[in-house]
Amino acid sequence: xxxxxxxxxxxxxxxxxxxxxxxxxxxxxxxxxxxxxxxxxxxxxxxxxxxxxxxxxxxxxxxxxxxxxxxxxxxxxxxxxxxxxxxxxxxxxxxxxxxxxxxxxxxxxxxxxxxxxxxxxxxxxxxxxxxxxxxxxxxxxxxxxxxxxxxxxxxxxxxxxxxxxxxxxxxxxxxxxxxxxxxxxxxxxxxxxxxxxxxxxxxxxxxxxxxxxxxxxxxxxxxxxxxxxxxxxxxxxxxxxxxxxxxxxxxxxxxxxxxxxxxxxxxxxxxxxxxxxxxxxxxxxxxxxxxxxxxxxxxxxxxxxxxxxxxxxxxxxxxxxxxxxxxxxxxxxxxxxxxxxxxxxxxxxxxxxxxxxxxxxxxxxxxxxxxxxxxxxxxxxxxxx
Amino acid sequence: xxxxxxxxxxxxxxxxxxxxxxxxxxxxxxxxxxxxxxxxxxxxxxxxxxxxxxxxxxxxxxxxxxxxxxxxxxxxxxxxxxxxxxxxxxxxxxxxxxxxxxxxxxxxxxxxxxxxxxxxxxxxxxxxxxxxxxxxxxxxxxxxxxxxxxxxxxxxxxxxxxxxxxxxxxxxxxxxxxxxxxxxxxxxxxxxxxxxxxxxxxxxxxxxxxxxxxxxxxxxxxxxxxxxxxxxxxxxxxxxxxxxxxxxxxxxxxxxxxxxxxxxxxxxxxxxxxxxxxxxxxxxxxxxxxxxxxxxxxxxxxxxxxxxxxxxxxxxxxxxxxxxxxxxxxxxxxxxxxxxxxxxxxxxxxxxxxxxxxxxxxxxxxxxxxxxxxxxxxxxxxxxx
Numbered sequence: 001x002x003x004x005x006x007x008x009x010x011x012x013x014x015x016x017x018x019x020x021x022x023x024x025x026x027x028x029x030x031x032x033x034x035x036x037x038x039x040x041x042x043x044x045x046x047x048x049x050x051x052x053x054x055x056x057x058x059x060x061x062x063x064x065x066x067x068x069x070x071x072x073x074x075x076x077x078x079x080x081x082x083x084x085x086x087x088x089x090x091x092x093x094x095x096x097x098x099x100x101x102x103x104x105x106x107x108x109x110x111x112x113x114x115x116x117x118x119x120x121x122x123x124x125x126x127x128x129x130x131x132x133x134x135x136x137x138x139x140x141x142x143x144x145x146x147x148x149x150x151x152x153x154x155x156x157x158x159x160x161x162x163x164x165x166x167x168x169x170x171x172x173x174x175x176x177x178x179x180x181x182x183x184x185x186x187x188x189x190x191x192x193x194x195x196x197x198x199x200x201x202x203x204x205x206x207x208x209x210x211x212x213x214x215x216x217x218x219x220x221x222x223x224x225x226x227x228x229x230x231x232x233x234x235x236x237x238x239x240x241x242x243x244x245x246x247x248x249x250x251x252x253x254x255x256x257x258x259x260x261x262x263x264x265x266x267x268x269x270x271x272x273x274x275x276x277x278x279x280x281x282x283x284x285x286x287x288x289x290x291x292x293x294x295x296x297x298x299x300x301x302x303x304x305x306x307x308x309x310x311x312x313x314x315x316x317x318x319x320x321x322x323x324x325x326x327x328x329x330x331x332x333x334x335x336x337x338x339x340x341x342x343x344x345x346x347x348x349x350x351x352x353x354x355x356x357x358x359x360x361x362x363x364x365x366x367x368x369x370x371x372x373x374x375x376x377x378x379x380x381x382x383x384x385x
Numbered sequence: 386x387x388x389x390x391x392x393x394x395x396x397x398x399x400x401x402x403x404x405x406x407x408x409x410x411x412x413x414x415x416x417x418x419x420x421x422x423x424x425x426x427x428x429x430x431x432x433x434x435x436x437x438x439x440x441x442x443x444x445x446x447x448x449x450x451x452x453x454x455x456x457x458x459x460x461x462x463x464x465x466x467x468x469x470x471x472x473x474x475x476x477x478x479x480x481x482x483x484x485x486x487x488x489x490x491x492x493x494x495x496x497x498x499x500x501x502x503x504x505x506x507x508x509x510x511x512x513x514x515x516x517x518x519x520x521x522x523x524x525x526x527x528x529x530x531x532x533x534x535x536x537x538x539x540x541x542x543x544x545x546x547x548x549x550x551x552x553x554x555x556x557x558x559x560x561x562x563x564x565x566x567x568x569x570x571x572x573x574x575x576x577x578x579x580x581x582x583x584x585x586x587x588x589x590x591x592x593x594x595x596x597x598x599x600x601x602x603x604x605x606x607x608x609x610x611x612x613x614x615x616x617x618x619x620x621x622x623x624x625x626x627x628x629x630x631x632x633x634x635x636x637x638x639x640x641x642x643x644x645x646x647x648x649x650x651x652x653x654x655x656x657x658x659x660x661x662x663x664x665x666x667x668x669x670x671x672x673x674x675x676x677x678x679x680x681x682x683x684x685x686x687x688x689x690x691x692x693x694x695x696x697x698x699x700x701x702x703x704x705x706x707x708x709x710x711x712x713x714x715x716x717x718x719x720x721x722x723x724x725x726x727x728x729x730x731x732x733x734x735x736x737x738x739x740x741x742x743x744x745x746x747x748x749x750x751x752x753x754x755x756x757x758x759x760x761x762x763x764x765x766x767x768x769x770x
Contacts, residue, residue, distance in 0.1 A: 134556050
């Protein structure tokens with residue numbers, strides 16, 4: 001990670017920002033993190049793709065907040081652009097929207113050397129990244145994540161996808177962006193709830209293999225919510241952690257599965273509410289899932305009850321849900337949740353794979369988890385809830 | 386290329402076959418070519434993916450001819466399988482069929498470690514390869530091409546795609562198979578017309594950079610149509626030629642574009658007949674396009690009229706169409722064909738890219754072809770037709 005001011009070719013930038021390099025051979029790219037980066041997006045894109053046209057994929061909500069500034073930055077460096085708006089929400093990660101976007105980009109004559117810019121949260125990044133990956137068998141794309149969740153998780157690592165009736169993210173490709181621009185200032189427009197949801201993924205990086213970072217978060221979380229240097233540090237540290245894992249295992253054949261701590265339970269819960277963001281957003285599912293993963297690990301004698309308690313305490317303190325009973329409305333029964341878990345794409349040859357833990361920052365991949373043990377645990381968790 | 390009998394682990398094979406290695410680093414794979422290979426598909430797949438389930442993607446016509454033998458070979462080695470049938474023809478390379486196949490594979494619980502087998506021609510290979518590339522962000526796939534065109538062209542190189550209303554192959558990914566099994570004996574079930582269509586691509590490899598191969602074809606083409614060693618040699622030589630180009634330029638950023646000799650004109654003609662295979666199949670479009678590319682090169686003073694004449698003579702001799710007027714029914718006007726050409730995905734920043742030639746086996750990429758010159762040439766070609 002490099003720190004300090006940057007004044008590269010065509011990029012006028014006198015502010016402090018951080019750059020994290022994702023090291024993937026010929027697919028390597030930079031994640032740039034800093035306050036106010038949107039204003040220099042155009043210059044940074046033009047530096048990589050001079051003379052290209054930019055297809056901006058964005059949802060209606062983000063367009064209201066950030067589209068004018070982004071367009072102005074493209075125009076400032078003479079990049080032509082066209083905007084493709086979709087409806088906000090997980091519902092846009094669907095076959096029909098995917099097909100429609102592909103068709104619209106082709107109708108607008110975007111070519112292989114042009115650029116797709118994904119300006120938005122995880123939904124936009126996943127959708128636009130998939131579209132960019134398949135239009136003319138692949139156009140370059142740039143991620144401009146506007147949510148905390150997208151900045152620390154989905155914009156790093158090249159996973160793109162849409163959902164199907166069989167589950168979330170089951171159709172997609174690995175497609176690395178050419179550049180990620182994480183403007184930490186735009187996070188001020190998030191609702192506290194959405195900010196917290198992203199924070200759940202930040203906490204995850206501590207819980208994976210970095211107990212010092214988790215301890216730092218316990219001390220400094222309110223600074224991250226307030227903005228400024230603590231936020232930039234937390235985002236950069238998270239991106240660096242994820243980039244390290246992704247560089248070791250780009251296509252999730254091994255260690256990358258660690259990043260799914262809390263996600264197997266979380267995905268099942270998200271599906272349980274029909275992906276209704278009013279009831280549960282992804283980061284909240286991850287928060288509950290992370291607590292469940294620690295509680296289950298404790299029940300299996302792998303980690304201490306105290307560690308599980310500490311995780312729950314911290315996530316609850318920042319205002320995240322930590323129990324299934326924190327989800328409004330009616331969840332499906334445990335057998336139904338178990339069916340979702342078994343259909344999760346991390347299933348291998350019928351055995352259940354979970355990320356479990358031996359303590360704070362000591363997570364590991366367990367590929368042979370007993371289905372009945374999980375089911376019993378969930379039933380008891382539901383009772384306690 | 387290695388020759389001779391193979392008796393590797395689990396593969397019972399006493400016949401003569403040839404293996405061409407496609408050298409793409411961690412994505413390298415073998416193309417095995419020989420008479421009767423379908424019978425040992427199961428053993429060869431099991432050697433690479435022991436214990437996997439096989440999702441067979443096939444069209445109704447190919448299923449009638451070859452599905453029982455393929456299924457039997459899987460059962461002989463204990464591989465579970467499920468068959469996903471689509472309608473024959475280019476119409477299956479569409480968004481709805483793509484989505485439906487993805488859904489059906491997920492419904493049947495195929496997992497990342499399972500295998501998609503594309504048993505059929507180019508349509509099946511392109512479609513199944515794309516589906517395999519996106520289900521759970523990528524399952525391995527095996528190509529078992531059953532047409533000559535697929536054996537010498539589409540099954541080599543990892544291009545997968547579907548068509549859209551904006552043109553052919555505009556949506557897809559580069560996705561290399563794990564193995565290609567080209568059974569030269571199954572080509573006996575092709576109609577003479579379909580065999581000839583595949584032959585157009587074989588001739589192309591001679592015209593690209595191998596005048597000796599083209600001369601060999603002029604002498605030996607009837608042996609290829611009859612079957613046996615000449616056919617195996619022609620298929621293997623073609624695969625080797627394509628593999629060499631693909632290894633140099635997997636994602637078609639440069640030299641791989643050479644393989645499109647005859648294809649820019651050809652695609653426009655295919656689109657001109659609404660992709661109606663009754664009027665024009667891909668290889669026939671390539672045959673006409675190849676003659677047009679040579680005639681245009683001659684008109685531009687790049688190659689001799691005699692060379693263009695020689696190409697036309699040979700393709701006509703094997704029974705391929707060589708003029709636009711050989712296409713039954715009404716083609717769109719030249720302005721409309723020009724519009725299709727300009728929308729071809731090989732367009733870069735608005736300039737027309739064509740593969741032109743300085744003579745037999747001396748093709749080259751020309752990125753700055755004058756639009757008016759092409760339009761005038763096509764008008765004159767139409768007149769002469």
